[in-house]
Amino acid sequence: MEPLTWTGSLGIVLNPFLGIVTVLFLVSLVAQTVGGLFAPAVTLQANPDGTLQTRGGVLGILELAMKYLLVAIVGGVAAYIVIPLFIPYGSAGIVGEISKRFLPVWIALVLTYSLSIKYKRRLGLYGKLFDSTVGMIGFGLVMFWVFTAFFVGVFDMIATHDYLSQVSGLKNKVPGVPVPEGTAGLTPHYLLGGDNLARDVFSRVVSGSVFVIAIAPLATIFAFMVGITLGLPAGYYSGRLDTTLSFIANLILAFPVILLFYLLVTPEIVLTGIPSYMAAFLFVFPLIFFGVLLNSRYYTQPAKRTAIMVPVLGILGWLYLSIINQPGTVIDFLPAWFDLFDISILVVFVSVVFVNAPTVFRIVRGLTLDLRTRDYVAAAQTRGEGAWYIMLWEILPNARGPLIVDFCLRIGYTTILLGTLGFFGLGLSSESPDWGSTINEGRKLLLVFAHPALPPAIALMSLVLGLNLLADGLREESLKD
């Protein structure tokens, strides 16, 4: 097989086109930014013929030109993605083949977007997201990786080779290198080259997304449960409880994160069982949260309360016991048939939750301090509602806006933290395909072979960027009401 070029025959036309358009766009962007500093503010200008014009002159033309150039760029990029789907293998180069591999993701994205935009008026805050360009771009980036993780993790679709199998002769080979005849795999090339153990970089990157998409949101949810359960009473009662909890939160926040990781995420610490105890402590908070949440609402109707609480707490309790119970560690008392799953990276999970929880605590506490002086809280107090009812059913729903925005940002931050752990080789096996570990593997030979380290770095950045843009869009839209 011939090695693949980057864009194949498609590039003969598209590359010069996209190049020229991009250069023009950048030039006009700079001209506009510089010009915008000296130009007068946007004013309405009445023309002699009775029409109105917002901004005439050079800047107006530039603005119009930039709009069309941007459309041309987007069209060019879309052509790289769409055209290869209809032409035979290899003729669209590496970019085209990668686009083909992501076909299920494209279909899922198109479906999500067309359905969401069609029904956006009925979908509340989620629907409003599709009114903001920034929010849509962010949502698109996030969903791209969510769908990738879904199709790789559940259906084993996108990856071309096994992310662990090594093929001799492909060590550190450049992108588009053909694999030897008879190698197992869906494409006869390593699309993004081989790493320093001759594994397929492309397959490792898409497999790595499963790890991040599975762990980061879950860890953030746990951190939020801990932060909310402790932050609400701290803000509502103030006094000594607040002082103590705030002191502990500040204590954890004063720790340099990496020092904390180096102290907590080592095989020696796992031996002592500290992560298991921390897990037992931190993961009990969702149970407390849901228990108090339901009890404070339904305690006046004991029959209904019991009917709701028993199944909810039963399932959560089972999950809790399964998570903290690990064969071979200090907490190992469940029979194997009762233990649902084993998390081999419990220590990573725990330390990420532990680092995030104090910040969430501070945010929730601050919001509660602000909201508890509101009239609806006073009304609830006059009605004689219990303290926990007021916190969970009056204050918390009204704090949801900033919390949702922070949730998106925090998933991004958790992704960065997981990458940091991988980067320092802490807690994860060196074979793990997660992006941090792959970057760490790639950086060792970075000065000689740059291609193994770049794809995971760009993947991680695009996911975090997507989450930040999504948070920005959500903030913008929630401020509009």
Next chain:
Amino acid sequence: MGLFILRRLGVMFLTALCLTFIVFWLTNLAPNLEKLAKTQGNARMSDDAVVSWLANRGYAQPLPVKYAQWLGVAPGYVIEGSDGQVRGRCIDPGQPVGEAPSFCGILQGDWGFSTVAKENVSEVLPQRLANTGKLMFWVMMVMVPGALIIGVLAGMREGSRTDRSLSTVSIVSTATPEYVSGVVFIALFATNTFGMQWFKGSASSAVQDATFENFFLPVMTIALYGMGYIARMTRASMAEVMTAQYIRTARLKGVSFPKIVLKHALRNALIAPFTVIMLQIPWLLNGVVIVETLFTYQGFGWELVRAASNNDIEMLLGVSVISVFVVLLTQLISDIGYVFLNPRIRIS
């Protein structure tokens, strides 16, 4: 005000005490000590040998006693080992037992001995701190003016195209952690892959002699991540100031736009970013660790990684004492500075 500072200092010392105790406890756990004995003594030590090795060097004492000795509030141990040699915490090699002082801890200015560097912690750490200080100085020189300019330009006309493009730039920079931007920078500018080999991918020579060639990439890597956040805060603060009544008054009086921005708005808009910049310093500490590891620059962060991966207890404690004080001092300075910059706030 005096009482406020005093109380904050009190909390600070309490926090530092708690944190160093946690680090002390974690590094003195049995598996960590066993690893220490095996790396320092002999990798194939038997369990008995490990126990006696640790006992001879005072590690077998109860945790609070060891911590008090490290602090300098309890007399250092003097142990006649099972091998007949007398070792003491305060006895330097070759020193007669009688001449050694009985107390030697942080309070006496003795930071202990680094088992990896084979030097006193108080000799290693200042060098590392000086190197990191040099790095941080240049990071600040790049990051602060850059972030403020971006933030002010974006915030002075909220919603304009300049604002939108600069805000996108700052979001992109906050979404790029150091290990990503560092790797991308090295691949782009320090290798021949893209034909732009302008800088060096390693900053180890910058310790002696920092040049543009070997220092630019590490400085930019750290500065970029912090820049976006400060720029966004500056933008928010600037946008808020620009909607204030006195700005409108100035406009109605006919003051020119550049003059409004420079003379009227800027001063008030820079109060919030000051706090953010001070609070950003602890976050930069993370970036320093990553960048110093990536670019092999022998500073504070590099020492942290080396000490942590070898369980170098006293070095780790020294590192955590310093980083905790950096974090808490910047918090204190930002609080006090905020009061000075904003005369409307008074702390009773």
